[in-house]
Amino acid sequence: MIEISALQSPLKNQLAITGSKSESNRLLLLNKLFNQVLTLENVSNSEDSQLMQKALANETDLIDIHHAGTAMRFLTAYFSIQEGRTITITGSARMKQRPIKVLVDALNQLGAEITYAENEGFPPLKIVGKKITTNSITIPSNISSQYITALSLIGTKLENGLTITLDGKIISVPYIQMTIELLNRVGIKAIFEENTITIPFTENIQSEKLQVESDWSSASYYYSLIALSKESEITISTYFENSLQGDSALQNIYAEHFGVISTFKDGSLTLKNNPAFSLENRIELDLINTPDIAQTIAATCVGLKAKCLLTGLETLKIKETDRLVALKNELEKFGAIITITDDSLSIDGYNAYTTVPKLETYNDHRMAMCMAPLAQIYSIRINNEMVVEKSYPTFWEDWTKLGFEIKAI
Known part of the structure; x- marks a missing residue:
């Protein structure tokens, strides 16, 4: 005390x-998806962003993100498309009480293979990386904008792209807009109109320097x-x-x-x-x-x-x-x-x-x-x-x- x-x-x-932790974690994941072609300046020194970086560099089959809620959501989506890799992602006692069912359901509907290692609807999760070809999903939009961002980020690497339909009252709209604008900034032509987000498959992005x-x-x-x-x-x-x-x-x-x-x-x-x-x-x-x-x-x-x-x-x-x-x-x-x-x-x-x-x-x-x-x-x-x-x-x-x-x- x-x-x-x-x-x-x-x-x-x-x-x-x-x-910004929010900007940093989006850009860290985006950079990993596109083979680290971005040079990021003023990245957050927060524990959450440090855990995000460690998890993205981790080559073992167990990822522990402690209390980092953003990392849990973003990484669940990321590992679901890592073909041939099986991991378990876990966290703190509080993280195991934080719901993630909406995101897991959406990813599984797209073709992912995610199961609950302990309690239904909550971390830890066992994720078997798959190739996802389904290109559309409807997700409740009144729970967490991070679920929507997680799907938007990996949508860039799905071979048929991804269209996300938002069902219900959309909360934390600026966080969704941040994601779309960061994608646009690196040359990905993502669109957010009314209740629909359209993410095109993108093979490569240009190498550039971005300040967070x-x-x-x-x-x-x-x-x-x-x-x-x-x-x-x-x-x-x-x-x-x-x-x-x-x-x-x-x-x-x-x-x-x-x-x-x-x-x-x-x-x-x-x-x-x-x-x-x-x-x-x-x-x-x-x-x-x-x-x-x-x-x-x-x-x-x-x-x-x-x-x-x-x-x-x-x-x-x-x-x-x-x-x-x-x-x-x-x-x-x-x-x-x-x-x-x-x-x-x-x-x-x-x-x-x-x-x-x-x-x-x-x-x-x-x-x-x-x-x-x-x-x-x-x-x-x-x-x-x-x-x-x-x-x-x-x-x-x-x-x-x-x-x-x-x-x-």
């Missing part, structure tokens, strides 16, 4: 943030920190105004609802307070396209003692933990009065509290990082703080640079 306290205000510093943009989900913690500070300014790199990442919606959300101004210059993003901003009575946001920043926004509201209604959160229940339950448990330690449903979280008021909050992370990197900005207002304690290595290994080092005191308890 660590205790975090703010030492200075206002804050002013510059930080370099690691590359830094992670906007990681940027969210600095938006929150500025919102909870006064007269502060933090510059982070490498970020671009025309980002592929859905979480770049932070710019508008935090400008409108929390008074944080975003300014871009030469690949850097500067965040500072809007002195004319005033907080509204109740913040209402639909986060169906940006669920990964919901925890940060909820914690920001608590730091400001703001009321809010956050909707579109149905995918939070199947993440590293049930994030809705975890948020309710931990934010109530600050006196927040919270109600959750299967797809929403509301904060309806605040009670007084006196003790230093001891916050649990539930083995969820975002639970640790979303709470950290609250140290600008309160002295807080966080258990199992190194869970941040999953996506942002230098997180606490960067917060020390910002002037926070972090000590072991």
Whole structure:
């Protein structure tokens, strides 16, 4: 457990943030599919991306991806088309509780051979690589966009291409668009129109150098920190105004609802307070396209003692933990009065509290990082703080640079 306290205000510093985990993992798999012809710069140093790279280089018959959910989904699809190779892919105890049946069903319908090594519908999986010739599939689109991305990426190497029909409400659309745009960027003419994705078979792509943009989900913690500070300014790199990442919606959300101004210059993003901003009575946001920043926004509201209604959160229940339950448990330690449903979280008021909050992370990197900005207002304690290595290994080092005191308890 660590205790975090703010030492200075206002804050002013510059930080370099690691590359986007979402972009990195897509490009790592794409590069493997096309014989490593891409040179990737600013690849995420997250544990998830490191595990992805190790798994792609692993030549044994057992792959352990620990807590890396993205890697589990992408690699399940990848190994299903590796003809002549049989592997078992497994993970942590929590990974064995995270459903994957929708993706496995879709791959098996295409002609893959995937079976469950333990419990039906969950990892670990035994995968016998096959040549897949079926060129169309319908998949529920209200579960996880990562299933859709996994199919889209391997569709590039199916000899008849792949047409994916999305059935139902499409969630996390920006993540699907990111996949399509990255494919387009390397010359693959993928199309996403209405509820249909068309992926052409592509034999080769051109050798080129690609820079991975830094992670906007990681940027969210600095938006929150500025919102909870006064007269502060933090510059982070490498970020671009025309980002592929859905979480770049932070710019508008935090400008409108929390008074944080975003300014871009030469690949850097500067965040500072809007002195004319005033907080509204109740913040209402639909986060169906940006669920990964919901925890940060909820914690920001608590730091400001703001009321809010956050909707579109149905995918939070199947993440590293049930994030809705975890948020309710931990934010109530600050006196927040919270109600959750299967797809929403509301904060309806605040009670007084006196003790230093001891916050649990539930083995969820975002639970640790979303709470950290609250140290600008309160002295807080966080258990199992190194869970941040999953996506942002230098997180606490960067917060020390910002002037926070972090000590072991």
